[in-house]
Amino acid sequence: MRFDTPATTNPIDQLKIIGKPTDRIDGPLKTTGAAPYAYERHDVVPNQAYGHVVGAAIAKGRITSMDLAAARRAPGVLAIVTAENAGRLAKGNLNTATLLGGPEIEHYHQAIAVVVAESFEQARAAAQLIRVDYVRAAGRFDLAAVKDSGRPAPLFSGPADTAVGDFADAFAAAPVQLDATYTTPDQAHAMMEPHASIAAWDGDRLTLWTSNQMIDWTTGELAKTLGIAKEKVRLISPFIGGGFGGKLFLRADALLAALGARAAGRPVKVALPRPLMFNNTTHRPATIQRLRIGATREGRITAIGHESWSGDLPGGKPEAAVQQTRLLYAGANRLTTTRLAELDLAEGNAMRAPGEAPGLMALEIAIDEMAEKLGLDPIEFRILNDTKVDPEKPDRPFSQRNLTQCLRLGAERFGWSRRSARPGQHREGRWLLGMGVAAAYRGAPVETSGARIRLDGSGMVTVETDMTDIGTGSYTIIGQTAAEMMGVPLDKVVVRLGDSSFPVSAGSGGQWGANSATAGVYAACVKLREAVAQKLGFNAAEVVFADGEVRSGNRRVPLAEAAGESGLLAEDRMEYGDLDKRYQQGTFAAQFIEAGVDAATGEIRVRRMLSVCDAGRILNPKTARSQVIGGMTMGVGAALMEELVVDKRLGFFVNHDLAGYEVPVHADIPHQEVIFLDEADPTTSPMKAKGVAELGICGIGAAVANAIHNATGLRVRDYPITLDKLLDRLPAVG
């Protein structure tokens, strides 16, 4: 099915099941521990052995020798795979560094071996007996130091450099100017479930039970890396304990499980140990961002420029931190540039809202600073510069944009009028209190997505698609979609996900999953409805599916009967025309924070948070809310504590475990509130939905920073905002 004109009324608009805050259909499995995660699938194949991964001990250089003798002799050891004995391996298109390093070492903790043994403990103990000699090479580890060697690097959303009007002149001429530089650190996905896989070979066919967001990509990447046909690889990943972009790609656990299983001649399971994950896998790269904004005295932006620098391994990608700045505010003269320098740290890549999350952390402080210079309320300043059209192409409208409404509604709900425009005015005991706001923006992309639907003689509807549920609620909204389309209650729908033998879906990433995957299910359901109508001799255009029946005129047939003995099967996918070119499709939010800063110690604690989201039709307010509050929580982490600390001498992220890499705990996250405007957008898909999973993180970092400023009068432009960056400027104690 092709979607190339805006949707009209369709069965989803009944909103009998879609749009309801249904509990997750996979919830009971998860709360009872019965949902099988990759590493725990002891039952899927007998005789599983255990692989333990060895990571490189240096950041850059060469292995000169590897002594495996002691490890080979260790009890229980079945095989040891290194680059030397692994056979020819290709590199996946989506990997920057090779997943099995050696003799060249590209980054710290790059995998250099997997030891396979009868038990996990034996594999780990033997892995620690491997002796490796290296020669170190000089590496580049300091973004600030290599920044100026950065080259223009295109983003997935556009070119490296964009310019509209004459930025330089307009900025120079602007009566009110801001020119400030902000930094965001490297960050880790730090999802609960580590990367884990079980691999089993049957002749030349490989089955991999794994934890991966993108089944089709990763099936292809694994086949390519191993040099076998994609058809020979089956990936199964029905449950994923978080990914945040860290599981978009083929990673070492999957490859090394496959290689280990081949070498040992039996199934092998591999999980990346937590302390290895931070330097072995991908992370969100650090950025240095310069923002220049010029405005009239009345507060109209006349010039807006955003330049960003980040680093990655040779052949890597930039952090697309400028992309929202092309779209968020009006202004006739605009400029963005993206520069990518080479660094020899682990591979940088997508993490929840890549681009926007760090980009808005900078832009939305800059907007707050500008409002302050102008003497305007930061909400009014944003509203004044709101736009209904793509500011670079004024003839291209946003399909929907209710940012002003989000800001106004949020202000009212949050009690913004109680905020003092002058910072440092509210004190409650030891706490200096302040409020901050930021706008959030994230695109609403759609991707081709397919599904297969079966109707059986008992009236059960089974949906199969390789879509993944990374804790987001995909199972539930897909089930709701099929139930709505087929006119059956939700408990008549079975949803099966995450298997490469199912039709290829959009997968989970870039907040495209919910809208794309349900639209694919919609397409398959339309086909199934046609098949049912045809079988019953009904006119497909008039037929109604409701209450488990198919109705046309005064004829009613139970759906189960229509299926007949052999059942009915339909498969289709949703493909998209150019609506996303004709309209700018995006999601918006206004995010509010109240924070307290301990007047003595500078400790920062968030007190209240609110997000008002304009993100199309909300398919399930309960799962959508979970996504937004999860994003808000991560935004607080980014604002206040998350930082992969680079040792610039030795070239690695030092705090590479969950004791050292702090993410918020419950005590850091008090009251969270989410409001959805819930307005259907007919240009995005027949579902009229958009994504929300990344929107929630986008503005929070800056909103926290702005709240801290409002509480203390102190502006910190380097994240995370920790107490040591405030301490010497706080009022005297006593």
Next chain:
Amino acid sequence: MRPFTYERARSPAEAVAAATRTPGARFIAGGTNLLDLMKLEIEAPAHLIDVNGLALDSIETTPEGGLRIGALVRNTDLAADARVRRDYVLLSRALLAGASGQLRNRATTAGNLLQRTRCPYFYDTNMPCNKRQPGSGCAAIGGFSRQHAVLGTSEACIATHPSDMAVAMRALDAVVETVRADGAARSIPIAEFHRLPGDSPQMETVLAPGELITAVTLPRPVGGRQIYRKVRDRASYAFALVSVGAIIQRDGSGRVALGGVAHKPWRVEAAEAELPRGAKAVADRLLAGARPTQENAFKLPLVERTLGAVLAEARGG
């Protein structure tokens, strides 16, 4: 983790005898620190002597009117004990500021005193670390040292002792009771229990090999306002950047111990004489001779400011 042998001791005498018999043996109590270190092969004992069955898990009143806390009393139970909460609330507060509920349920009094540093380079066996591998160097000096010590450091090591409980015990003048391999018991004032790193940072306490902690005793209650203030980036489940344990009497006199600043809980009795003159005067004495790194220099003003807040709170009635 290297393979090891394991036995359960039934009495302190049996435990120390086993430790003497088997070179490289270690006691294991809650295991919340030792097992993590063994998994990473930071520690690789050949033999473990489980001391959980030693019946050292009660809290008794001493004839002097103090408390004798068995070495195996769990952190949760110690923090919840009515006598501790009434007479030594500093200790309760320090315990409850540490780790998480689950960990405190396992962690023991002796194990807590002997927990090892959280220096990230100590935890990464690829990195030079004099504490883990004497003579290999110290990666933290010149590296990421935001958490590290500012007082009592050496050229060999700048690690901190991460315990909260020990800070309170230092302020309370606790005494560590032990029994040695030859069966002799001794009492070690907590001030003398932990060592500074010097040129042998691998030696963290004055315990002899195979010496077993049997109890920690607290002298008679000293009263006063007892405040434990732990400063950290996130609200819970994090080690202290700096902590202040204070006992302040009505007349303004008192005691102050610091955590997160040194290889041991830090207390300078002479500094306490300055209490009536306020936080700055005390902090100046407490922090005399501090040698911070660029990354942790903030700990000095942070100590002073936190102490100021604690003293204000104590005055506040």
